Amino acid sequence: MSQTRVHNFALSLDGFATGEPQSLEAPFGHAGHRLHEWFFATRQFSADGAHGIDDAFAQRWAPGIGAEIMGANKFGPPGWQDDLGWRGWWGERPPFGTPVFVLTHRPRPPLELDGTTFHFLSASPDEVLAAARDAGGGLDVRIGGGPSVVRDFLLADLIDHLHVVQVPILLGRGVRLWDGLEGLEERFAVEATTSPSGVTHLVFNRKVHGG
């Protein structure tokens, strides 16, 4: 059965998944790289990286995934829709290697880059999930972020597995993940694990019979 999964989703202690303002020079605003230092130290990110609990979680990003869904603000900085030459942050060899569905109110034709095809569409979470499952051959679908899109999918009760990495910093401002999700834990089994790196891994696994 195809699952809907979120991986390596980094949050500050005060719940922000990105700082502000988002820009070409600073995709995470004033957060800089601070939400992802734990990831840069993993083997998943680089051949020099370490195996360990952070890496064990990070490695789960790709296996079993047939497609990703992301929001417009993950695909590019504010205003990218006005630049027909914008091809995403990832250069000519994006790491996805699957179809990627970019939710945007200003769709454009698909873009193929080295085994990753970006599809741009305006659709409800249900609709885009059906399209992504189809394109991914029935494998699992990753919801890649940003926080607004992950939140929309949680609100629609469309997430089976959520992996959040809580980084011990306070950003103070940016975009929050948890807003409007009162009682989320009733639908999930929650497990927390700390890492020697200082981050805490939180996994939410959807309860089989709802709650």
Next chain:
Amino acid sequence: MSQTRVHNFALSLDGFATGEPQSLEAPFGHAGHRLHEWFFATRQFSADGAHGIDDAFAQRWAPGIGAEIMGANKFGPPGWQDDLGWRGWWGERPPFGTPVFVLTHRPRPPLELDGTTFHFLSASPDEVLAAARDAGGGLDVRIGGGPSVVRDFLLADLIDHLHVVQVPILLGRGVRLWDGLEGLEERFAVEATTSPSGVTHLVFNRKVHGG
């Protein structure tokens, strides 16, 4: 050297230290007892309770403390200032056993109950801390909450040690602790430890040379 400490301060994953609305029937609003179930299971709370990591943290509440400072909304439900008979939530034998300084814009005469003396005053964090240190014979001072008062003391850089217990629930509404505290981690060493009970203990220890 007298330290300023916060202990057993419970937060939901989305950062709320209490639900809403606060009332005589529901001191934590819609949060009910959910922020403190980990505590009720400890030996510190009851002779039937368990020893373990939650208890080890909980036990640190009293030793070395000479006085507590708390906010008006911890001392009583909204409107308690209009009731001259209100003597706090704790009955005739409050657990403090030290002077307690209650910050309120509507002071009243001191109240003595079985070894705990409540003093009511309107004063800045600096001023009340000096008074509490003095009354506590130079021992450590506990900042007992609620979140507004803990936040004020963090903003004034008057906290040496902060122990937060993150409970894996999403309250969605209430009073947040972390607002306005961007960059707090620069002044503290932060350590996270998970417990079999499901909560995560976060300790902030102030760096000796600032930072």
